Amino acid sequence: MSEQTNSDSESDVDLDVPDLDTSSDDSADEDMQTFYEQAIPMFAKDHGFDPEACTNEPVTISDFTDTQCWLNFRFKKGDLYRLKRAVAVPACMKTSQGHKFTGEEGLLVMLNRLAYPSRLSDLAGKFRRRPERLSELFRAMTDWFVERHDSFMLRESKLLEQLEEYFSDKDVVFLIYGDPAYPVSEYLITGYKGINLTADQKLLNKFMSSCREAVEWAFGKVLQYQAYLDFKKNLKILLSPVSTQYKAGVLVTNMHTCLYGCTSSRYFDCDPPTLEEYCAL
Known part of the structure; x- marks a missing residue:
């Protein structure tokens, strides 16, 4: 049964592969062209598109x-x-x-x-x-x-440079809150790390985590x-x-x-x- 199945399977995909005559470049080109004309439509049919x-x-x-x-x-x-x-x-x-x-x-x-x-x-x-x-x-x-x-x-964009230019002399400073992977700078902060955090630090982390979660919806x-x-x-x-x-x-x-x-x-x-x-x- 197994041999019969394999034989049937092979006959379904059998192509008349040419025995190329390398003595003549023109003959080889013609044989390969014939082979591709057979192979491409079969490949296309198996993969669901029409070459034409x-x-x-x-x-x-x-x-x-x-x-x-x-x-x-x-x-x-x-x-x-x-x-x-x-x-x-x-x-x-x-x-x-x-x-x-x-x-x-x-x-x-x-x-x-x-x-x-x-x-x-x-x-x-x-x-x-x-x-x-x-x-x-x-x-x-x-x-x-x-x-x-x-x-x-x-x-x-030069975002950090713009923040420094516009807010360095102001009483109110805007900060960017970023992922812990970002490097901390004067205008970019991340959540507090460690186990000995103060109550205020824990509160900030909790508050900002909800904002980070909303950003990650993207x-x-x-x-x-x-x-x-x-x-x-x-x-x-x-x-x-x-x-x-x-x-x-x-x-x-x-x-x-x-x-x-x-x-x-x-x-x-x-x-x-x-x-x-x-x-x-």
């Missing part, structure tokens, strides 16, 4: 309805145009392999890929690209997205709206740029908050910045 649908014609926001935009990209259709302008997506981009794509197409692929842990073959028909091209495109777009905003937000929103980042099989260190992908997901989530708010902003009764203000930081 992969025309490489770039998709645009206008190709999707309002409902499709919200379900696929987590943004309303009109806001996708706004997002494209705010992040200054270039008209044309290129993967590490030299394949060109439009910035708008790259933005849509990145948003859809982050929103769901779908197989690339499941996205092939939607974006009219083969899975391997979508993989290149996703990586190129996340690299560009994170690199641009890392430089703008981390280097250019981490939950990242995984709620960027479900790809919660699918561990996709996130393999040394096999994929996990850090870059997570940063891209956080940035996209922050932009979503700028447009639609979040639990933390409502808890603190503090409106988030506009999308344009956030992207200009």
Whole structure:
């Protein structure tokens, strides 16, 4: 019974692999072309996409309805145009392999890929690209997205310098309360550590812990709206740029908050910045 099953299984996937004639380069090329013409449709069928649908014609926001935009990209259709302008997506981009794509197409692929842990073959028909091209495109777009905003937000914000400039001579000083991992400075503090804390120190820790907890709700929103980042099989260190992908997901989530708010902003009764203000930081 076992032998019969194996035989049937092999016959289902058997390909007429050519015996290549290395004496003639032209003959070998023709044989390999024949082999790929057989192999690709079978691979495509097994992985759920139609190669003929992969025309490489770039998709645009206008190709999707309002409902499709919200379900696929987590943004309303009109806001996708706004997002494209705010992040200054270039008209044309290129993967590490030299394949060109439009910035708008790259933005849509990145948003859809982050929103769901779908197989690339499941996205092939939607974006009219083969899975391997979508993989290149996703990586190129996340690299560009994170690199641009890392430089703008981390280097250019100079938040502590601004606090020192505006409040050093004032009677009232504003402090930033951070995670214990942050280095303590004149304008950035963390909770008190140790076992011999005073009553006031314990009270401050207790009061501020509720604020920290509210801020950490944002981490939950990242995984709620960027479900790809919660699918561990996709996130393999040394096999994929996990850090870059997570940063891209956080940035996209922050932009979503700028447009639609979040639990933390409502808890603190503090409106988030506009999308344009956030992207200009």
